[in-house]
Amino acid sequence: MSVTDVLPLLVVVLLLIGASGADPDAMHVVFEGARDADAVVAGGATDPIVVAGGTVTVPANATVGSPVYVIGGTAVVEGTVDAEVTVLAGNLSVLDDAAITGDLRSFGGTTTVAARASVPRRTTVDVAPRERTLAERLGFLAMQALALAALAFLLARRAPDALATVGDAMTGHALVSGVVGALAGVTLLVGFVAMAFTVVLVPVSVLGVVGELLVLLYALAAAGARLGRALPIDRPDVAAAAGAALLVVALDLLDAIPVVGALATLTVVSVGFGAVLVTYFGWQAFEPADIPG
Amino acid sequence: MRLWTFLRDREWSTLAGYALFVALMTAGYYYNITFVQLGLIDLGTRLVGLPETTVSLWMGVLALCTFAAAVATGVAMDRRGWSTNLRTKLRLLLAVVCVQFVLTVVAPHVRTAPGFGAWILAGSAALGVGFPVSFALAIDTIPVPDRGYVAAAITAITYGLANAIPLDWNVVVFSQLMTVAMAPGIVVLGVLASGRVDAVERVLDDLEAQQDAFGRGRFNHPDPVRTRSLAFVAPLVLMFGVFFVDSLGFLRIIETPTLLLTSWQSPQLSTRLLIAGAHVVGAAAAGVLYVNFSRNAVFLWIFALFALSHVLYTTELRLAAVFPTTAGTPSLLNPLLYAVAVSFYTTMNFALWPDLATVDTIGTHSALGIGLAGWVATFASTAVALYLAHAEVTLLTHLNLVNALALLLLFGLAVGAYAKRMHAIARSKRGPRDADRVPEDSAGSAAEGER
Incomplete structure (x- = not known):
């Protein structure tokens, strides 16, 4: 071992x-x-x-x-x-x-x-996830969708430009965002686990993982808001909330398909995480390097 | 990516140029990382019977002689106009591959120290001529915006093959494989360099005509990068650091059977395939980053990845010291991360030197870049590794040292980039009159934000 x-x-x-x-x-x-x-x-x-x-x-x-x-x-x-x-x-x-x-x-x-x-x-203590009933699954899904919708709604009201900038990077620069997201996500996670091994840095490690999760939440909210822009809803905050709820449901449905579901989730997570990073949390639109020729 | 446009427009000559460059660079690099870097050590120690230290010294001689031959070739190419003559480059390359073919066939039969030394000298001459010539083909074949992706393809194919194909690190095995692979290569190069096939001649004419469009590398705007400018020396020093860090760490890792037999030389094909996969993923990621971000951002990633992988190696060694029974089963995560880091800098290496050059400097800049950063760094790291081995430094201390160096370069570059940006802002605040007095290199840097 x-x-x-x-x-x-x-x-x-x-x-x-x-x-x-x-x-x-x-x-x-x-x-x-x-x-x-x-x-x-x-x-x-x-x-x-x-x-x-x-x-x-x-x-x-x-x-x-x-x-x-x-x-x-x-x-x-x-x-x-x-x-x-x-x-x-x-x-x-x-x-x-x-x-x-x-x-x-x-x-x-x-x-x-x-x-x-x-x-x-x-x-x-049974830490293994037990099989949920259909009602429980739907309830949990609704709860997740509502939570992300609420976050997207709030962000769309408070920081609509930032959310839009992150969303634009996801669609306009999906490959770059995906690469940066996957690379940063994995290396940061490995780094935080390595910190945990030192025991002394366990608090920093925990904080880091929590920080990564928060960035991920923000990314998913931005992805939802981007999706919401394509919906026939006039109010941007409501559209963002609806998009976020739709995203959660779509990912859950896709999850039923083996491999494809996991890949879809991984892609959305990577692209979203990367888009947040390359746009400095939406403060600045991402511009690729200018290569003459 | 311009490749898709060429495909859509059916520009077959240009597409043939892509294929030629990728094939030549992949073959050359595969030869380098297998036959030269691993096969020669096996030849010297096992077949000739020299002590490891002596073989390492000869490898140092190989590095220095290759560097000298490369600089002489690169400078001659630029001064005599060979850099801009595609047919001359192909003929030179044909001569190099022919010499390497003979050397590869002969190598397993070398049994004496003088013979080994003579092989090293002849081999370094061929290598030294070969790499500036092959890098100079970039100005005929690869459009500047695609160089990152093409470099990624070369890296991915080379390391993918090198790890996925389970070969013993044995000069006889390498020699047999290379001989078989080089023979058709010689035929193809012979046809290309012959000047007697009309269809080929038309393709070569088309490729040579592309120099106007492809000849000015990414970092040569608005002004060309001069050899003695900071714009060239800074990436040279950083690349030297990257090669040094990699080589110093890897030299010790491959001398540690526990680490080697559970990763690059694992009997499990799945382990090797995982490492090959990590190389491919790392190369693809590096290609995307190179094209979309500044050069320094990619360098920062490289140093961060090396630092992280060495943190993992050293952490595991420390734990193994506390729990000795775990020492025989190192984690696969470490070589996987290491493979990603190696692919990152290799991709950078293939794209960087043509992008720091124009048609007038491609020979010299490629020779200095690969020669100093690649070969001399390898020579220096070999010397340091020998010293550390002589001083009986433990594996943990050795890798700790490499880790410290990677971290130092990471933070040094971050601070340097920040200071440069600060300097540019301060200069812009001072107004145009003061800005006029800023040396040309710095002005160029600020203008492009890359240098």
Whole structure:
């Protein structure tokens, strides 16, 4: 397993350990092989154990005082864990006659608890998206459409020129906008993830991702407003709102077609993101370099 | 893109010019990045039995001799008018390819150090003559607005093929492939240079007549770029920096089996195809950016991409130091980003030098540009890499150094561009009398906003 594969979860674990008041430096991470938990932490220490790969076993008749975090691989509890166990990914098996005295929290992966195991406090958070009913889907779609329409309406009233400039760049310079959007979007995202790996820069990383999402929202509102200009509606703000709602519905419908839907969404997102950047958020119309000849 | 207009108007001669330029540049660059850069190292170390340090020194000699031969050729081309004579350029190119063909056939049979040295000297002479001549074909074949896209096509095809076709980095394999590929190329060049086929002659006449329209590069307005002006030296220095950063980092990466065998030399075809895809995407993006933005904007992207990819490499190495069991499985994201960065600057390289030249300077500017920025930077980075290896610098420290250099160039360029803009604004505020006293280079820069 590549370190970058488990790194996002490792960062989460670091934050959890930090939040619990324990020392993140003291944690022991197992990436491969079969190890006994009491061998991972020496002499009954309570240093956190992170299972990122391989198999870590708490042997029968043994008691481990360390909190255990499972983010990959397999953890098998045959004895007693006298602390919390958190499963983010990977597998946890609590066998018969085994015990976990602290909380057992499962956010992902597979958790199997045998009937005769003792786990007094168990929480399972289902983070996987469950299948929505048709009514729920339509409701969610309507909510998204309304939210973007409201944003487009507001922007069309407050900054109509900026919105129009971004929209014009999307249609007039779609290729350039798409290239800049895709390139900037990917590199910024990679950069923010790299910042998160340093742990110290996690707040900057989170802010950056939030900033990217806000730019994206603005871009989608501008795309909607551009679409609205083609609708037979006189009031520009209402047209922008209608266009934005239409865009959300159109993208959702396209999403039903495999590959095409994803490509369409990716294209709109890239072109929109790039158009916002090349027009300085709509402050200045994009002019390509002048090449004589 | 002008290509579509030519297609619509069925201007076959012009279209043939596009095809000729792309084919020649792609073949030449593929030969360079495979046979010259990888095959010669294999020849020197494995077949001749020289120590790696000695081979690296010989590669340095190759770089310097190529530079010298290129400058001599480029200057001679401009002074004697060969730059503007398409048939002379084709004949020179035919001679170069013939010499390279013989050298390529002979290479796997070289077994002695003097033989290896002689091969290097002959090879550098052929390379040195070849690249200013082939770059000078741009003034006959490629309209200025399309140079970014054409450069992108050359880069995409070359790196796409080099990565998608699973070849061992072995001089014998390279020699066999190149021999097969060069033979028909020699025939085609022979027909083009013969002057005996009427249809070909008409096409060549048409292409040569295009020099008036295609001959003045993008950055030569309103005044031509002079060789000793800042307008030429600044991109030269930046390109030197790009080649240096790439070469210094890559030399160490390919010496690290874990990094190499999980990327460029991976036994998995899917991995190589992904890298090839990244090269193609990177080249296409660079082409679009080159055509639509200022030169400095593209340079900023290049340095930013190199800095980011080295940040990722060093981050992974630091993590691997903390968690040693992960050291054997590096992420594929790093070589993918690296491939995009390489495609960016390669595209820039193919478009930049013809765009910094006119019909009167294409030989000299191409020779100085590729020679100094490409070959001498490679020589310098090889020397530094050898020094770092001799000093037993770790992989992490080495890549950290490269990363620092990329960041330094990134911020240096950003600050420099900002200061230049500030200077232009200040000068415009001072009024026309003061502005008249501003040196010619700076005035040209302000006028075009590119230089």
